[in-house]
Amino acid sequence: MKTAERQIVAFGGGGFSMESGNPLLDDYVLGLTGAERPRVCFLPSASGDADHYIVRFYRAFSAHRCEPSHISLFRREQGPGDLRRHLLSQDLIYVGGGSVVSLLGVWRAHGIDSILREAWESGVVLCGLSAGSLCWFAEAVSGFHGEPKRLRGLGLLPFSNCVHYERGSGRGEAYHRFLREGMRGGYAAEDGAALHFTGEELSRVVASRPQARGYRLDVAGSRVVEMQIATTYLGDREAVPAAPLPEALSTAPAA
Amino acid sequence: MGFASGPIPKATAVRRILALGGHEFSSRPPDRAVCELLLRLAGEGGAERPRICILPTASGDTSDQIASFYSAFGERHCEPSDVSLFRLGRRPLELRDHLLEQDLIYVGGGSMVNLLAVWEAHDIASILSLAWRQGIVLAGQSAGAMCWFEAGITKSSGRPLAAAGLGLLEGSLCVHYNNEPERRAAYLDAVGDGMPSGYGLDDYAGLLWEGEGTPSALTARRGARAYRVSRREGQVAESPLPARFLPAPAPAALREDIAEFRRIKTMRRRAGWLG
Numbered sequence: 001m002k003t004a005e006r007q008i009v010a011f012g013g014g015g016f017s018m019e020s021g022n023p024l025l026d027d028y029v030l031g032l033t034g035a036e037r038p039r040v041c042f043l044p045s046a047s048g049d050a051d052h053y054i055v056r057f058y059r060a061f062s063a064h065r066c067e068p069s070h071i072s073l074f075r076r077e078q079g080p081g082d083l084r085r086h087l088l089s090q091d092l093i094y095v096g097g098g099s100v101v102s103l104l105g106v107w108r109a110h111g112i113d114s115i116l117r118e119a120w121e122s123g124v125v126l127c128g129l130s131a132g133s134l135c136w137f138a139e140a141v142s143g144f145h146g147e148p149k150r151l152r153g154l155g156l157l158p159f160s161n162c163v164h165y166e167r168g169s170g171r172g173e174a175y176h177r178f179l180r181e182g183m184r185g186g187y188a189a190e191d192g193a194a195l196h197f198t199g200e201e202l203s204r205v206v207a208s209r210p211q212a213r214g215y216r217l218d219v220a221g222s223r224v225v226e227m228q229i230a231t232t233y234l235g236d237r238e239a240v241p242a243a244p245l246p247e248a249l250s251t252a253p254a255a
Numbered sequence: 256m257g258f259a260s261g262p263i264p265k266a267t268a269v270r271r272i273l274a275l276g277g278h279e280f281s282s283r284p285p286d287r288a289v290c291e292l293l294l295r296l297a298g299e300g301g302a303e304r305p306r307i308c309i310l311p312t313a314s315g316d317t318s319d320q321i322a323s324f325y326s327a328f329g330e331r332h333c334e335p336s337d338v339s340l341f342r343l344g345r346r347p348l349e350l351r352d353h354l355l356e357q358d359l360i361y362v363g364g365g366s367m368v369n370l371l372a373v374w375e376a377h378d379i380a381s382i383l384s385l386a387w388r389q390g391i392v393l394a395g396q397s398a399g400a401m402c403w404f405e406a407g408i409t410k411s412s413g414r415p416l417a418a419a420g421l422g423l424l425e426g427s428l429c430v431h432y433n434n435e436p437e438r439r440a441a442y443l444d445a446v447g448d449g450m451p452s453g454y455g456l457d458d459y460a461g462l463l464w465e466g467e468g469t470p471s472a473l474t475a476r477r478g479a480r481a482y483r484v485s486r487r488e489g490q491v492a493e494s495p496l497p498a499r500f501l502p503a504p505a506p507a508a509l510r511e512d513i514a515e516f517r518r519i520k521t522m523r524r525r526a527g528w529l530g
Contacts, residue, residue, distance in 0.1 A: 048315025048341035074315040074366050076413045099341050105376025109368045110412070145343035 008197045011129035012189025016060030024208035024234040029127045033091035042070040046098030046131035049074045095132030137161035148174035160186030185218040205231040268390025274400035276456025280327035284503030288475035297359035305358040313365030313398040316341040359392040362399030368411035404428045415441035427453030452485035472498035
């Protein structure tokens with residue numbers, strides 16, 4: 001059963017792609033569907049539909065706990081013929097990592113961009129890591145190839161996004177610079193942290209690792225304000241189901 | 256670095272494109288003939304060790320395609336490389352510089368729609384067009400052949416449909432002409448409905464453009480043909496083009512260490528039998 005709520009969970013990094021043996025983020029997104037046996041479709045487009053990645057998805061999302069499927073845009077002769085019908089019938093659409101530039105190019109060519117918006121509006125939970133996180137936002141910092149670059153995503157969420165926001169990765173510096181140069185405000189997430197949006201609002205930050213954090217970044221004049229966001233560690237059994245947001249977050253985004 | 260292939264006179268560079276209907280990088284004779292042709296074309300610029308780069312984009316940069324390319328060219332007198340746009344994260348590379356210092360750029364097969372979409376996203380089309388004008392040979396099979404034309408017939412969405420290419424070459428191309436009757440039928444219909452006239456290429460047939468004018472047809476397997484496909488007075492006509500046969504070179508000699516390894520293995524096996 002789907003709720004009509006629009007939900008996106010953007011992982012800074014993590015899930016089966018990066019955290020073998022730690023299913024906390026994947027369990028979290030499955031739980032959001034509210035379905036007993038959720039229908040989950042994996043989109044590995046950003047990896048060029050790499051076989052090994054698809055196999056790992058089926059291992060992690062095994063048939064006893066969900067109904068898994070995938071769409072290979074490089075092998076359309078296999079798999080579902082009607083992409084729109086297939087995607088709209090899912091409870092969860094899970095987007096893998098890789099090249100966000102290639103991802104967006106291939107999606108546009110097959111009309112996936114508009115189908116995903118429709119799926120989101122009809123209550124299908126959207127999630128993904130890395131490129132599969134950046135894609136949902138209006139603007140993104142991609143560090144996939146060489147120097148971090150600034151690029152446009154699908155724009156379902158009217159913010160900017162930066163993933164793998166670890167200290168010393170160089171991404172933080174680049175993100176701050178882009179913000180000073182006029183990029184809209186937004187969110188960053190470390191590996192293991194995930195930003196859960198309901199509608200266009202951040203509702204909470206969850207994590208599969210105790211130390212992983214999410215951040216809110218805004219521009220005030222020529223200054224970048226970065227705030228750590230209270231994060232719920234999913235491995236903690238006493239975790240409060242819905243962590244309250246810090247007050248600063250209830251203010252409207254700067255851009 | 257940089258001395259191996261000196262710049263050839265750019266202003267007078269001959270624009271060359273080799274379009275192949277379908278082949279693999281195997282050790283079978285017709286595949287060896289295709290590799291030999293690619294090496295020869297790459298070497299015509301005068302480079303001592305010509306640089307040959309594969310763009311496996313249309314396959315989603317599959318390891319299979321990249322590995323078979325290296326197994327065909329790795330031991331030959333050339334400098335093979337690959338530009339895998341889906342894997343740049345692991346191996347950063349100055350795309351434009353790397354492509355423009357090649358002698359030949361080879362585009363692998365797969366999804367033509369995805370190929371052009373990913374190239375557009377990475378702004379590769381303008382680099383390839385410049386490479387072509389500078390005399391770098393452009394080559395490819397299947398999707399990697401149709402991409403140079405104004406249009407092709409792709410199965411990127413499952414069934415055969417018309418798709419636009421880069422348009423460096425005028426007209427259209429349909430590949431795997433002998434092997435995929437439904438693709439050929441879709442092509443004949445499309446040309447009948449107004450797609451620009453062009454060519455049909457069987458697997459192991461190719462067309463080589465060198466400078467202006469008409470291409471020459473080549474074939475690496477007896478019976479493989481290239482066709483001119485055109486619309487005349489409401490009818491679509493196919494006419495086979497006279498083609499030059501490319502003989503397969505002798506198989507490459509085994510590398511000494513591999514040969515030695517095999518000799519030892521044979522001796523051991525015999526010893527086992529005797530003992």
